[in-house]
Amino acid sequence: MERSLVPFGKPRAERADAARNRERLLGVAREMLTELGAEQVTMDGLAERAGLGKGTVFRRFGTRAGIFRALLDADERAFQEEVLSGPPPLGPGADPVARLIAYGRARITFLHRHFAVSRAALDRGQPVPVGDASLSQLHLRMLLGRAVPDVPDLDILTLQLSAALEGPLLLYLSMGGSPDPPPEADGALGDGWQVLVERLVRDGPGQSATRTGTGD
Amino acid sequence: MERSLVPFGKPRAERADAARNRERLLGVAREMLTELGAEQVTMDGLAERAGLGKGTVFRRFGTRAGIFRALLDADERAFQEEVLSGPPPLGPGADPVARLIAYGRARITFLHRHFAVSRAALDRGQPVPVGDASLSQLHLRMLLGRAVPDVPDLDILTLQLSAALEGPLLLYLSMGGSPDPPPEADGALGDGWQVLVERLVRDGPGQSATRTGTGD
Structure with missing residues (x-):
C-alpha cells in the first residue's frame, strides 16, 4: 500500500x-x-x-495551467507526507475513527486553501485537477476498512465517502465564474464530515464494537 | 416546497x-x-x-448538445413526477428511510440510464448537466430532515449525501473518453447507498428512535 x-x-x-x-x-x-x-x-x-x-x-x-498543476502536485506530496508519517491523529498512531475525522478536516482545509491554484490549474475542457483523488481514496479505504470492518462493499463505501468529502468543494470549483467559497464553509464542512463519520461507524443498538487496531 | x-x-x-x-x-x-x-x-x-x-x-x-439537454429535462420532469406523486416508496406514503433508499436507487438508475444522453448534452467547457442537482438536493433534504431530525447541520449533510449519491456517476461522466460504466455498477452503487443510509439513520446504542412521520 x-x-x-x-x-x-x-x-x-x-x-x-x-x-x-x-x-x-x-x-x-x-x-x-x-x-x-x-x-x-x-x-x-x-x-x-x-x-x-x-x-x-x-x-x-x-501551459500556464501547467505551472499551477506543478504547484498543486508539490503541495499534494507534502500533504500525503503528513498523512503517511506526520503526527497523529492525521498521521499514524491514532484510532481509525479519529484518523478518518482528522483526514477529512485536513483534506477540506487543503482543498479550500488551494482553491485559487486549482482554478488556475484548470485547462478548458479538462477535468478539475484538485488533489489526487486516487491517493485520497486509497487512504480513506484503508481507514474505513478498519473503522467499519463489517461493511459489505468497501470499494463502494470509499467511492461514496470520497465524493461526500471532496464533492461539495469540487462542485463549487467546477462552477467557473463563482467566487471562492467563504472561509466559514471550511468549518461547516469539517463538522459535517465528523458527524457523518461518527454516525457511520457507531455500533447499532445491541451491537458490540468490532473495530480493529489503530489506523496505522 | x-x-x-x-x-x-x-x-x-x-x-x-x-x-x-x-x-x-x-x-x-x-x-x-x-x-x-x-x-x-x-x-x-x-x-x-x-x-x-x-x-x-x-x-x-x-446547439446539438441542446437537443440532448431538452431530452434530459423532459425525462427529469417525469422522474420528479414519480417522486412527487408516484407510488411509494419512491413516492409519498412510505417511511422516510424507505423513501431515502428508494430515491437513491432510482436516482442511480436514472443517472446511469441517461449516461449517453448526458455525455452528448455536454458543451465543451460547460458544467456536466446531468439531472437537476438542486431538485435532487431539495428532496434529499426533506427526507433527511425526517429520517435524522437530530443532525446538527441539515444543509451540509444534504450536500454531502447528494455528492455521495451522484458524485461517483458524475465523476465517471466528467472523464470524457471513458466508456459507460458497466451495468452491474448500478446495483453495487444502489446497495452501497442503502448501507450508507441505514447506518446513518440508525439509533446509537441506548438511544431511542426519534424519527418523525412519513416522508410525504
Missing part, C-alpha cells in the same frame, strides 16, 4: 540542473502567487523573474 | 404550434436515439426526419 501512495517523485533520469530549474521555478511561482495572486502569474512573468529563458519554462510546464 | 420542485413547465407565451414542434422534435430525437444511438443524432438529421426546417431546430435547441 505504501508503495502506491508515493507515485510522485522525479523521474530518475532528470538531470541535476533540470531539477534545480524546476525547484527554482516552483519557488518563484509560489512567491508570485503570494505577492500578486494567481491571475498575475504568467509564463513570461515567471521566466523573467526566475532569470530563465521562456523556452525552459515552456518545456517544464507546457 | 412542492412549488419549487416543479420549476419547469413551458413558458405561458409559447404558442401552440411552437409547443407542437417542440414535442414533435423531442419525439423524433428520442426515436433516433433508440434506433441509431446518440452519436448519430444531428441538427440536420433531426430536422429532416421531423420534416421541419433547420431554422426551427436551431431556434429550439441552439
Whole structure:
C-alpha cells in the first residue's frame, strides 16, 4: 500500500540542473502567487523573474495551467507526507475513527486553501485537477476498512465517502465564474464530515464494537 | 416546497404550434436515439426526419448538445413526477428511510440510464448537466430532515449525501473518453447507498428512535 501512495517523485533520469530549474521555478511561482495572486502569474512573468529563458519554462510546464498543476502536485506530496508519517491523529498512531475525522478536516482545509491554484490549474475542457483523488481514496479505504470492518462493499463505501468529502468543494470549483467559497464553509464542512463519520461507524443498538487496531 | 420542485413547465407565451414542434422534435430525437444511438443524432438529421426546417431546430435547441439537454429535462420532469406523486416508496406514503433508499436507487438508475444522453448534452467547457442537482438536493433534504431530525447541520449533510449519491456517476461522466460504466455498477452503487443510509439513520446504542412521520 505504501508503495502506491508515493507515485510522485522525479523521474530518475532528470538531470541535476533540470531539477534545480524546476525547484527554482516552483519557488518563484509560489512567491508570485503570494505577492500578486494567481491571475498575475504568467509564463513570461515567471521566466523573467526566475532569470530563465521562456523556452525552459515552456518545456517544464507546457501551459500556464501547467505551472499551477506543478504547484498543486508539490503541495499534494507534502500533504500525503503528513498523512503517511506526520503526527497523529492525521498521521499514524491514532484510532481509525479519529484518523478518518482528522483526514477529512485536513483534506477540506487543503482543498479550500488551494482553491485559487486549482482554478488556475484548470485547462478548458479538462477535468478539475484538485488533489489526487486516487491517493485520497486509497487512504480513506484503508481507514474505513478498519473503522467499519463489517461493511459489505468497501470499494463502494470509499467511492461514496470520497465524493461526500471532496464533492461539495469540487462542485463549487467546477462552477467557473463563482467566487471562492467563504472561509466559514471550511468549518461547516469539517463538522459535517465528523458527524457523518461518527454516525457511520457507531455500533447499532445491541451491537458490540468490532473495530480493529489503530489506523496505522 | 412542492412549488419549487416543479420549476419547469413551458413558458405561458409559447404558442401552440411552437409547443407542437417542440414535442414533435423531442419525439423524433428520442426515436433516433433508440434506433441509431446518440452519436448519430444531428441538427440536420433531426430536422429532416421531423420534416421541419433547420431554422426551427436551431431556434429550439441552439446547439446539438441542446437537443440532448431538452431530452434530459423532459425525462427529469417525469422522474420528479414519480417522486412527487408516484407510488411509494419512491413516492409519498412510505417511511422516510424507505423513501431515502428508494430515491437513491432510482436516482442511480436514472443517472446511469441517461449516461449517453448526458455525455452528448455536454458543451465543451460547460458544467456536466446531468439531472437537476438542486431538485435532487431539495428532496434529499426533506427526507433527511425526517429520517435524522437530530443532525446538527441539515444543509451540509444534504450536500454531502447528494455528492455521495451522484458524485461517483458524475465523476465517471466528467472523464470524457471513458466508456459507460458497466451495468452491474448500478446495483453495487444502489446497495452501497442503502448501507450508507441505514447506518446513518440508525439509533446509537441506548438511544431511542426519534424519527418523525412519513416522508410525504
